[in-house]
Amino acid sequence: MNIPRHRSALLAAAGTALVLSLTACQSDGDTASSATPEATVAATAVSAQPADGKGTGTSGATGPAEAARSTGSKDSAGSTGSSGSSGTTGTTGSTGSTGERASASAPLCTAGDVTVRAATQDGPPYTHLVLTARNTSHHACRLTGFPHIQFLESHKQDVPAVGKSKPATPVVLTAGAPAYALVKLSDGGIDEDTEPVSAFSVMLEGDPTVIAVTAPGSEGIAVDPAKALTGYWTPELRNGADDF
Structure with missing residues (x-):
């Protein structure tokens, strides 16, 4: 197709x-x-x-x-090394700060804590006494100020204190430890107006209790109330500051 x-x-x-x-x-x-x-x-x-x-x-x-x-x-955070700086809190327990806290926290010494005795210093004429306050308690205590001494009933005034003998730091007495205070009785002159003293009274700072102290020597001591002076309590007698 x-x-x-x-x-x-x-x-x-x-x-x-x-x-x-x-x-x-x-x-x-x-x-x-x-x-x-x-x-x-x-x-x-x-x-x-x-x-x-x-x-x-x-x-x-x-x-x-x-x-x-x-x-x-x-x-x-967990580096206990850095948190170990908490160990630096041990530094807050440094000896100085601990000692200061211990001094501040120690109670004042009372008449029941110490025994006070007197001894003559140097030779005749005996113009000075050394007071020794020994802590006979079983705890530490602070002995502040100076001994408040009255030698004679006829003289009710405390013996004046010598400012230069004041210690720079508080006196803290551990159990059995002593403190000392030098006391002037007279100038040692033969024409002085002295009176014999066989015993006298001492009071501690902050305690109204009267401590009776026996004077050294069989005949006691000769005191001229107008010349008498006392030093502050110190851990030891110091040359210069205690010369008066």
Whole structure:
């Protein structure tokens, strides 16, 4: 059968158009199938994964760093070496501060804590006495000020104290420890107006109890009330400060 040449051309064009149409439909179908809900979810998951993955990766990367930082912070906080500086609290217990606190906390010595005795100093004429107050208690106590001395019933005033003999720090007597006070009786002149004294009274600072002290020597001591002086209680007699 002879088909006209122009119909052959039309058929060929129609066939080409059909092929192109089918191809387009197939590509549209593929596109549509790729746009199914599952593909959309997968695409969403894939597109979301990098963002989440980046965050996860960051947290994962920072995980060791955070662990390192937390370890470091534990080391710094838990470095008992630094907290060991609490050992420096031991420095608050330094000897000086402890000694000062002990001095401040020690009670005042009373007549019941000490025994007071008198002895002459140097040779005749005996112009000075040394008073010794020894702590006979079982605890430490503070011996402050000077001995309040009255030699004669006719002179009720306390013997004046010499200021230069005052110690710079409090006198704290541990059990059995002594303290001393130098006492001037007279100038030692033969024309002095002295009176014999066989015993006299002493009171401690802060305690009204009268301590009776026996004067040394079989004949007692000669006292000129106008010349008598006393020093402060000190742990030892000191040259210069106790010379009066």
